[in-house]
Amino acid sequence: MVRMNVDEASSLVDSLKRQGIVRSRRVEEAMLRVPRELFVWPGTEHRAYEDIPLPLDDTGQTISAPHMVAIMLEALDVKPGNQVLEIGTGSGYNAALLAELVGRDGKVVSVERLPELVEFARSNLKRAGYLDRVEVVLGDGSLGYPPRYEGPLYDRVTITASAPRLPRYPVAQLRDGGILLVPLGPPGYQVLTRVRRRGNSYSSEELLGCVFVPLVGEDGYGPGGLDII
Numbered sequence: 001m002v003r004m005n006v007d008e009a010s011s012l013v014d015s016l017k018r019q020g021i022v023r024s025r026r027v028e029e030a031m032l033r034v035p036r037e038l039f040v041w042p043g044t045e046h047r048a049y050e051d052i053p054l055p056l057d058d059t060g061q062t063i064s065a066p067h068m069v070a071i072m073l074e075a076l077d078v079k080p081g082n083q084v085l086e087i088g089t090g091s092g093y094n095a096a097l098l099a100e101l102v103g104r105d106g107k108v109v110s111v112e113r114l115p116e117l118v119e120f121a122r123s124n125l126k127r128a129g130y131l132d133r134v135e136v137v138l139g140d141g142s143l144g145y146p147p148r149y150e151g152p153l154y155d156r157v158t159i160t161a162s163a164p165r166l167p168r169y170p171v172a173q174l175r176d177g178g179i180l181l182v183p184l185g186p187p188g189y190q191v192l193t194r195v196r197r198r199g200n201s202y203s204s205e206e207l208l209g210c211v212f213v214p215l216v217g218e219d220g221y222g223p224g225g226l227d228i229i
């Protein structure tokens with residue numbers, strides 16, 4: 001795999017380490033292995049290692065800022081061999097990092113509601129060499145995947161768009177011992193929330209304030225980010 005700028009990637013990751021954002025060796029190595037320039041929209045490659053979200057063309061969606069990606073990966077504590085559900089594929093960058101973290105024995109399923117981003121993410125993941133470990137699905141991830149199925153399936157669920165409340169199906173699809181992350185709150189300001197399942201009990205903790213685009217779907221926001229449910 002060819003990285004266009006090793007120096008820029010290292011200096012970004014070093015800065016995230018100094019700030020205490022990248023804390024584990026596993027997340028550090030994953031971020032050094034996945035070339036972010038292969039996942040940003042064409043024409044913005046020169047900004048790939050700035051710690052900012054970048055627009056994904058005119059879809060109104062973004063590839064999240066590296067610090068937010070790292071915060072979520074650290075909070076998710078992904079183990080080798082885990083089955084992971086990501087809701088909000090966007091560029092496919094976070095899915096590639098998850099693929100690094102689960103390794104060859106694990107699996108990442110990532111759901112995206114916009115067909116053009118499904119295509120974009122698949123082609124980025126293919127170029128970067130991760131498509132064999134990541135299944136990108138077109139659909140409404142607010143219903144989990146498969147939609148509405150309630151059996152425990154995933155060790156980790158990460159929702160990279162903001163929800164008005166805990167979406168019930170993704171929570172129901174957590175395996176015992178599983179962890180789910182979701183930014184909860186209205187458009188403009190949310191609280192990154194971590195849910196843990198132990199047996200049949202669920203606990204949640206608020207981690208930090210954040211700003212994500214809305215989770216638009218049947219158990220999310222309506223178009224425009226309005227809570228219509």
Ligand code: SAM
Pocket residue numbers: 061062063064087088089090091092093094095111112113114117139140141142160161212213214215216217218220
């Ligand atoms: N994880 C992405 C990455 O690495 O580039 C960034 C995700 S972006 C901040 C949020 C994504 O969630 C957008 O691509 C948006 O289209 C998607 N999204 C919003 N609502 C969704 C839903 N109900 N199901 C699946 N994807 C959804």
